[in-house]
Amino acid sequence: MGWSCDMVINNFQLTCDDAFVGINVADECPVTCDTCPDDGASSGCDLPDMSLSILSDGTVLYNTSEAIGGFQFVVDGVEGVNGASGGDAGVAEFTMSTGGAMVLGFSLTGSSIPAGCGDLVVVELDGEPTGLSDMVISDPAGSQLDFNYVSPPLTDGSSLPDMNLHI
Numbered sequence: 001m002g003w004s005c006d007m008v009i010n011n012f013q014l015t016c017d018d019a020f021v022g023i024n025v026a027d028e029c030p031v032t033c034d035t036c037p038d039d040g041a042s043s044g045c046d047l048p049d050m051s052l053s054i055l056s057d058g059t060v061l062y063n064t065s066e067a068i069g070g071f072q073f074v075v076d077g078v079e080g081v082n083g084a085s086g087g088d089a090g091v092a093e094f095t096m097s098t099g100g101a102m103v104l105g106f107s108l109t110g111s112s113i114p115a116g117c118g119d120l121v122v123v124e125l126d127g128e129p130t131g132l133s134d135m136v137i138s139d140p141a142g143s144q145l146d147f148n149y150v151s152p153p154l155t156d157g158s159s160l161p162d163m164n165l166h167i
Contacts, residue, residue, distance in 0.1 A: 008029070045117040047062070049063055054132055057122075058122050058129065059087070067140050068112060080127075081103055082126055084098050084121050084124070092107060092112060112139075
């Protein structure tokens with residue numbers, strides 16, 4: 001049976017330092033107990049080839065066996081994107097533009113992001129991202145590459161909605 005963090009902490013009057021049925025409450029309720037690990041544990045190199053993912057802090061991860069000449073995508077679940085910078089797109093000196101929830105990155109000098117993996121770009125968000133859609137990723141010649149979106153993996157309780165306990 002699934003017990004919510006609210007029920008375990010409030011109804012059973014437990015603290016984050018206590019154990020419930022042999023499980024540390026803070027480990028299972030990291031949002032409520034403010035013990036979530038840094039999103040930095042995830043890496044673009046953990047993704048399948050030809051894919052993107054977005055972390056809650058706005059870091060867009062990528063893994064590709066083809067060079068990237070430009071990209072465009074929509075960040076789902078947010079009211080807007082207030083900026084985009086950094087990552088390997090920044091290293092490649094891509095021009096980056098945002099409008100609404102859309103992000104666009106390309107090179108005016110012909111530079112590209114080499115095949116590999118890592119942080120593509122960091123977007124400044126108004127809201128919590130739920131995914132990426134309408135993705136158009138191109139190679140340096142402008143031909144579209146077949147990319148997929150991959151949800152970040154559920155690696156710990158911080159990925160669960162607040163007030164939930166998985167036993």
